[in-house]
Amino acid sequence: MLANQPVDLAQLRLSSMARGIVAAIDDVDNFNYVARKLAVIPTPLQGRMARRYIDRYNQKKQGSIYRANRWLSRTIARLQPRFEVLFRITQSMPLPWHILSSVEKTKEYGTDAARECMQIAIDISDENQHLDYAEIATLIHEKLSTFSMCRGVKAPFYSEKGDKVPIEHIEIALLKMQCEKWWARKLKSVRRQYIELLEIATGQVGKDLYHCPKSKKSKRRGISPYASKLAQREYSASQESGRQFLEMMELEGSDGRVISLMDAVKSGMANTDNRRNELMLRIRETEELAEEIGYQGVFSTITTPSRFHANSPKYQGTTPKDANAYLNKVWSRVRAKLGRLGINYFGVRVAEPHADATPHWHMLLFIPKDKVQWVNAIMRKYFIAEDREELIERYARKKELFTAYKKQRQAWGFKKSQGIKAKEPQKFHRTFSPRFEAILIDKKKGSAASYIAKYIAKNIDGYQMSDHEDDETGELIKKQVNPVQAWASTWNIHQFQFQGSPSVTVWRELRRKREAVDDPQIEEVRAAADSGSWKDYVKLQGGMCIGRNARFKPFYEQTPFGNAYGELVRRVKGVLNTLSESVLMTRLVEWTRQLKGTAEKNQLKHNALVGSADLSWTSGNNCTPIAAGDSTQFAFNDFGFDKDQVKDHEKDLKAGRQIAIDGFIYRIRDGQLQVLDEQRAINERKRLDIEYHAHIFAQKDSEALPEESMIDPIAVLEDMTEEERQALGEGGSVVHYGRVYFMEAEELKSFAQTNLERVTPARPIKVTDIHWQRARELVNLAYAHANNAGRNTPTVGGVDSGSDYEYAHQVLAGETEQDWWDVAAAWG
Numbered sequence: 001m002l003a004n005q006p007v008d009l010a011q012l013r014l015s016s017m018a019r020g021i022v023a024a025i026d027d028v029d030n031f032n033y034v035a036r037k038l039a040v041i042p043t044p045l046q047g048r049m050a051r052r053y054i055d056r057y058n059q060k061k062q063g064s065i066y067r068a069n070r071w072l073s074r075t076i077a078r079l080q081p082r083f084e085v086l087f088r089i090t091q092s093m094p095l096p097w098h099i100l101s102s103v104e105k106t107k108e109y110g111t112d113a114a115r116e117c118m119q120i121a122i123d124i125s126d127e128n129q130h131l132d133y134a135e136i137a138t139l140i141h142e143k144l145s146t147f148s149m150c151r152g153v154k155a156p157f158y159s160e161k162g163d164k165v166p167i168e169h170i171e172i173a174l175l176k177m178q179c180e181k182w183w184a185r186k187l188k189s190v191r192r193q194y195i196e197l198l199e200i201a202t203g204q205v206g207k208d209l210y211h212c213p214k215s216k217k218s219k220r221r222g223i224s225p226y227a228s229k230l231a232q233r234e235y236s237a238s239q240e241s242g243r244q245f246l247e248m249m250e251l252e253g254s255d256g257r258v259i260s261l262m263d264a265v266k267s268g269m270a271n272t273d274n275r276r277n278e279l280m281l282r283i284r285e286t287e288e289l290a291e292e293i294g295y296q297g298v299f300s301t302i303t304t305p306s307r308f309h310a311n312s313p314k315y316q317g318t319t320p321k322d323a324n325a326y327l328n329k330v331w332s333r334v335r336a337k338l339g340r341l342g343i344n345y346f347g348v349r350v351a352e353p354h355a356d357a358t359p360h361w362h363m364l365l366f367i368p369k370d371k372v373q374w375v376n377a378i379m380r381k382y383f384i385a386e387d388r389e390e391l392i393e394r395y396a397r398k399k400e401l402f403t404a405y406k407k408q409r410q411a412w413g414f415k416k417s418q419g420i421k422a423k424e425p426q427k428f429h430r431t432f433s434p435r436f437e438a439i440l441i442d443k444k445k446g447s448a449a450s451y452i453a454k455y456i457a458k459n460i461d462g463y464q465m466s467d468h469e470d471d472e473t474g475e476l477i478k479k480q481v482n483p484v485q486a487w488a489s490t491w492n493i494h495q496f497q498f499q500g501s502p503s504v505t506v507w508r509e510l511r512r513k514r515e516a517v518d519d520p521q522i523e524e525v526r527a528a529a530d531s532g533s534w535k536d537y538v539k540l541q542g543g544m545c546i547g548r549n550a551r552f553k554p555f556y557e558q559t560p561f562g563n564a565y566g567e568l569v570r571r572v573k574g575v576l577n578t579l580s581e582s583v584l585m586t587r588l589v590e591w592t593r594q595l596k597g598t599a600e601k602n603q604l605k606h607n608a609l610v611g612s613a614d615l616s617w618t619s620g621n622n623c624t625p626i627a628a629g630d631s632t633q634f635a636f637n638d639f640g641f642d643k644d645q646v647k648d649h650e651k652d653l654k655a656g657r658q659i660a661i662d663g664f665i666y667r668i669r670d671g672q673l674q675v676l677d678e679q680r681a682i683n684e685r686k687r688l689d690i691e692y693h694a695h696i697f698a699q700k701d702s703e704a705l706p707e708e709s710m711i712d713p714i715a716v717l718e719d720m721t722e723e724e725r726q727a728l729g730e731g732g733s734v735v736h737y738g739r740v741y742f743m744e745a746e747e748l749k750s751f752a753q754t755n756l757e758r759v760t761p762a763r764p765i766k767v768t769d770i771h772w773q774r775a776r777e778l779v780n781l782a783y784a785h786a787n788n789a790g791r792n793t794p795t796v797g798g799v800d801s802g803s804d805y806e807y808a809h810q811v812l813a814g815e816t817e818q819d820w821w822d823v824a825a826a827w828g
Contacts, residue, residue: 007032012039015097017047021054030057030065037072041079042090044097045202049075079202085317086201094152094190106191110183113151117144118178134167141170144177152190153183175565182565189492192234196490197319199228200310200357207311207355225355226483227490235486250596253589258599269508276460278504279496283348283364283456284449285534286501289544290346290366297347297441297448298367300379302327303360305387305435310356314390320491324351324359331361334382343371346500346544350455353487364452365499376438383436391434459484459495502541505554507534509575512586522577522584525552552576555583558773581768682792686783694775698768774812782808 006028009019018038025031034053038046049072056068079086090097099105121140128136145155156173157165165173176182199205205228224232249261269275290297306312308323338345347365354360367375384391408425415422441448488495498504510529517523528536541550555576562569574585782794782804794804 004028007035009035012036013043014039015043015046018050021047021050024054025057027065030069033069034072037076041076041083042086044090044093044101044198045086047101081313082201082315085315089197089201089317094150094194095187100191100194103188103191106187107184110187111180113148113183113187114178114180117147120144120147121174121178137167137170137174138165141165141173144174148177148186151187152194153186172565172567179564192231192490193319193321196228196231196357197317199230200320201315201317203310204228205310205355205357224483226353226357227486231490232482232486235489236482238489248596249593250599251591251593252599253591255589257589260596261593272460276456279348279456279460280449280453281532282498282501282504282534283452284447286346286348286366286498286538286544287448289535289538290448294369295366296369296372297451298363298365298372298376298438299441299448299451300363300365300376300436300438301360302363302379302383303354303435304358306390307387309354309358320353320357320359320487320493324491324493327351327359327361330382330385334379337378337382338375341374343375344368344500344545345375347498348452349497349499350452350459351493351495351497352455352459353484357487359493362452362455363499364448366448372440379438380436456496459488500545502538502544502546502550503552503554505572506541506550506552506575507537509554509572509586510537510552510584513584517584519577519580519582519584521579522552522575522582526575526584551578553578555585560777583768685793686779689779689782690772690775692775693778694771697771697774778805778808778812781811 009022012035014022014035022031022035022038025034034050038050041049053068053072056071057065059068093100095106095109099109120143124140124143125136128139131139141155141157145158148155149158156176157169158173159165196205204223205225206223207225227235243262246262246265247260250258251261251264252258265271267274269278287297304323304326306314307316308318308326309315345365345367347363349364350362351359352362365375405425412422412425439451441451487493507529510526513526514530517526525537525540528540538544541552553576554572555574556570557573559569559571561567571587573587574583576583785807786792786794786804789804791804794808
């Protein structure tokens with residue numbers, strides 16, 4: 001090649017972005033220098049490094065070109081020992097770099113992936129028509145599992161051991177892998193983690209704190225601890241986007257209350273103050289319980305082998321998620337060993353990152369005093385079993401490490417004299433201390449809660465830690481430690497986990513109920529939770545390490561086929577007393593999320609004239625009245641009806657009847673023409689049907705209700721008020737003298753109310769969650785069957801009538817087979 005001739009970029013292995021940036025350099029020597037330097041590094045890194053180089057190159061300062069070239073040379077020299085790892089990471093990219101580097105392109109690829117999965121399913125189905133349905137579904141699941149794993153996404157219900165997967169799980173998995181939204185969520189996480197892995201592998205995450213002689217202050221060279229600057233920016237943008245969404249929305253309850261969604265979130269565990277306070281309360285009172293039963297507190301610090309650390313020469317390109325999975329796997333072996341020995345323990349575990357993003361654990365465990373050495377020895381054995389030779393190598397450097405310890409001790413003493421609270425260095429005296437270290441809690445130095453309070457605050461928001469030094473970075477801990485939060489969010493790592501503790505879900509549900517309840521057992525534990533006594537709550541639950549034998553458990557409402565993927569959806573609705581099997585319902589109000597101002601707008605619609613142009617808003621209201629005055633014609637004109645339509649319906653309306661036109665129900669009440677959304681009216685009737693059948697099932701089980709013939713329908717109707725009879729005529733239910741009535745097939749039916757004061761004390765009717773579940777299944781099936789036949793509400797009839805409810809009873813009794821389209825309509 002001739003001197004002063006630019007190299008041919010086409011002959012070099014450069015990305016399109018790097019090639020474009022290099023082409024913009026005018027000086028031939030710099031052009032050739034940069035092109036050759038960039039060609040030796042992995043392709044995904046070329047564009048980013050080229051951008052950083054050109055930013056320095058274009059600075060209008062003397063010597064900027066020299067500094068840019070020096071930076072490039074230094075950076076590549078630092079990365080060169082890790083080229084093997086970097087090439088291995090880039091070669092295993094789940095998606096092409098031009099897709100992963102863009103948020104929008106990654107989201108668009110989710111749509112393509114869903115379509116490709118659908119096409120694969122169609123092709124396999126067409127090619128294997130000779131097989132039965134289950135075999136075809138299994139083949140499709142295996143193929144799509146391979147497809148998704150190649151893109152960094154684990155398929156639902158995928159078994160690495162080749163275990164047989166139930167057909168129900170396969171169907172759920174196939175629905176998910178053909179859904180654009182599911183792919184978008186999964187690929188979003190894949191993209192964030194892969195890009196962050198590149199940042200970690202190239203040294204952009206770490207301590208990198210140095211002392212500047214000129215300013216005499218500590219500075220950084222653009223490297224961020226815990227999480228890269230890119231991850232922090234994306235996390236902050238995500239938080240801001242979420243905050244804006246919360247401020248735009250409101251919640252409207254079934255009881256008419258309207259609250260801001262932001263206020264609702266702030267009142268829960270998403271509020272860092274609430275989260276921190278609850279954690280510290282549980283830790284402090286757990287310690288008090290341990291003291292009562294004579295347990296010793298032990299504070300342990302556990303780290304991973306060198307191959308997981310990005311700042312180690314032995315780094316193999318693993319992710320923080322891999323490192324945390326390793327710690328979880330080893331801890332599971334420890335737990336199994338302790339379980340076989342019958343050793344109880346309880347406490348809390350905190351997962352936090354080193355400066356290079358590798359997680360390590362702090363565990364505060366309370367152990368029987370005569371078992372402390374056993375537990376420490378078992379944990380030490382398991383956590384130093386892997387790569388033990390590196391610990392032996394470290395022990396061989398004992399003299400060198402002791403000299404370093406003395407220097408650390410001097411530095412710690414100086415910080416202490418300056419009022420900075422830093423961690424006291426520990427003397428190196430045994431082989432296993434670098435990876436596992438256990439300290440007995442000394443009450444003279446402080447409580448167990450004080451040992452771990454720093455780590456709790458640091459990993460949440462840095463509350464009251466401004467005078468404490470960060471063990472990882474050497475800097476003072478700041479309020480709102482975003483890098484740690486960004487780290488946990490990026491890698492989906494659970495930061496806090498209690499060991500051997502009763503359900504905190506039950507604790508939180510009990511605190512939702514502020515009023516006393518009738519059940520004395522539930523009231524006792526509710527009062528303890530309401531007063532904030534975690535210690536009393538644990539005792540009433542049966543104590544620590546009670547596990548599945550806890551006296552109170554969350555009560556879930558289970559909805560089969562409750563989402564778009566046909567999964568069983570479980571929602572917490574209350575607290576179950578396992579001794580008496582009674583339930584305390586804590587979530588009685590159903591909340592609807594909507595744009596802020598919707599409730600106010602609906603209220604204005606309720607009090608004002610509604611024109612035909614406003615009909616779309618009435619779907620949000622169960623009943624939207626309009627000022628009709630004395631003229632029904634005037635009101636109907638606002639809805640676009642002509643005189644003939646008014647004449648057809650005016651008589652019925654004035655007689656108190658309701659009419660249905662174009663999906664809406666119209667009626668006159670108190671001199672006003674009211675508009676009811678038909679779907680909301682159907683939903684209300686469906687709710688009443690479920691309530692009715694739940695009590696019917698309970699009545700049949702208890703046989704506490706008298707015969708139907710003992711009730712005189714005419715006498716009951718005559719005894720009712722005009723409003724009660726009117727409600728019955730409209731399909732509603734009425735509570736009258738302790739019984740609930742509604743019209744069904746032109747006969748007045750009744751059943752006993754659940755109020756125990758209204759029934760015979762010796763044979764009370766007890767409506768359990770089993771009765772409610774049976775009622776939901778029956779009503780959902782009947783409505784689905786009616787809807788498929790073109791009816792809004794199911795028909796009711798006697799035996800062999802062919803009604804929708806008779807069909808539903810037969811299906812639940814196993815007397816007939818359920819139509820598959822009714823399954824989809826009932827739960828889809």
